[in-house]
Amino acid sequence: MSEKRRYTNTLDLRKGKVEMVHGSGGKAMAQLIDELFLNAFSNPWLEQMNDQACFDLPAGKVVMATDSHVISPLFFPGGDIGSLSVHGTVNDVAMSGAVPKYLSAGFILEEGYPLADLARIVQSMATAAEEAGVAIVTGDTKVVERGKGDGCFITTTGVGVVPVGVSMGSAQVRAGDKILVSGSLGDHGVAIMSQRENLTFETTIESDSQSLHDLVAAMVEVVPDIHCLRDPTRGGLSATLNEIAQQAQVGMQIYETEIPVKPQVKAACEFLGLDPLFVANEGKLVAFCPPEKAEQLLAVMRAHPKGHDATIIGEVMEDELQFVQMKTAFGGSRMVDWINGEQLPRIC
């Protein structure tokens, strides 16, 4: 009984708002952590309520990645900032071939933000973490004055362990490697754009936001010598390919006909004047592997629900200029360059 009366005020998760006191270190903050975060993320490390989490890791190289999430709108078709903040970091960790294990979560909340929405976000994080097999073991909450934030920003940091014998990165990419993508491109970006102010349009497209740890595990198990994995988030496929071309000092040749893009995404890009290759993804990966392993890797990916639409989109070649070139479906050739600034609509 006395346990339940630890706080004199009740945290109104239905109609309440985030207040400055929720970040001030006092009882209100303790109550928010207790009744919202601890409740949702419940795990032995977090429940110790220390300022840090102390955990064991299996043998292998430890991987760490961090990602801040400031998406607008906070809720979008196919996800929300909560699930996204888990998927984003889990995927960054997984792209090293690692098994993601633990996450930290830092929240910056804006005064006046509805607690009901925050509760939805936190619940969504908890579900995403459980699905990804990671525990959210430590965290932080700050509140900024009204007008100084955009509702809710979340930074997550992830830790994982690379299985012994696995070593991948852009430095391993070499001429001759095949380039694979795990599925359709541009879904996330188009889903977000469809919700943006001034631009609302109806689409059935949902964000592809998802954790790829299990797809990666399946791939690594069968082809442990994958040279490199990357998730093509901001800047889309073109940014990822150009980044790796530069880091590995190689060129690439890709084939437009092999790149999976959903018809609805194509259509939205068409009327917005965007290129699907520049549009963000949150649940897809690009893989580079030795050519003799490509078909085997493709088969593993296609057998996995998150890689069902995987294709081989091209190959790495020697090129001191480090150009990414594409054979167009039309029959010509062109470069696939970095995105310049924000993608802007064409005017006529």
Add this chain to the structure above:
Amino acid sequence: MKYVDEYRDGQLAQEIAAKICAEAQPEHEYNFMEFCGGHTHAIFRYGIPDLLPANVKMIHGPGCPVCVLPIPRLDAAIELAVTHEVILCSYGDMLRVPGSRKRSLLKAKAEGADVRMVYSCMDALRIAQENPDKEVVFFAIGFETTTPPTALVINQAKRLGLKNFSVYCNHVLTPAAISNILESPEVRELGILPLDGFIGPAHVSTVIGSQPYHYFADEYQKPVVIAGFEPLDVLQAILMLVRQINQGRAEVENEFARAVTYEGNPKAKQVVADTFELRRSFEWRGLGVVPYSALKIKQAFAEFDAEQRFTVDYLSTRENKACECGAILRGVKSPRDCSLFGDPCTPENPLGSCMVSSEGACAAYYSYGRFQERTFASDKSHPAA
């Protein structure tokens, strides 16, 4: 995508390309100008030059609205936002264009000016309704395609009795620019710019129709083929131009018959005629001052004319001396001829307007066609090649 994919069919492209190769006479050079930036973009994006024989060459014209806007008028728009503290609404392409003293609308925004990107001029009108205590100016640019919407929005503002909305009008006219190119010394006398025919505008022609181009075909004996913006449209138009040249014809043909008629869109033309009148002259970047080549807002709508509502200076500025945008816009030079191309002028750091808009020849060439430099470089290093 129905009605889009059909116009991007790779198999059909090969068939048309084969016809062009078969029919283009090897002893002839065929130099065609695509007027519109939309065509330039399509040519590079789909890799059309790869499908053409070496003696069929495309010259990129001035039909990129962002590219031809002279710097002083951009400076004036920045001034409206900064000094007059209006909410300045602009199409996205315009925001990054460098004005004088390395300023741009985007930089003005970062420094606190209220600059907003809109997808439609109706958005600007809405912003005016939502901000009755602020002046809202729509920065109107573009050829005949974007002019009717601007006319409609001015009429709508009048009907609504809006007191805080005006338009900074920079609409320009396609036929005047084509005349200017055909009259230029490079084409008429010096022979620097061999020009055998035009690919006529797509969207512009849906408004003005095919009728205005007959003058160019008759008077200058240059064939014109109006074409859509899809890559098969462009390829088919090139084939039609090759055939006209081979047969000694100089006619206006309409490849884009699915959208363009002889008269164009009478309603759109009417609302433009009701709202705008010809300017005696207008400065174009690249082409210089071209008589009767742009529109201004009629006196009946003076209250919605930002140039009458605010004092906006028109201060001539000097462009970067090495920048070849002018010659590139006239088709006299290609992006590769510019010493600034690629270093330091890139789409991230554009020095000239042709590098800003995706419809600009330099940006299209940089983003899509630059890999051809490899062949170019090897040509250079092996003179015998």
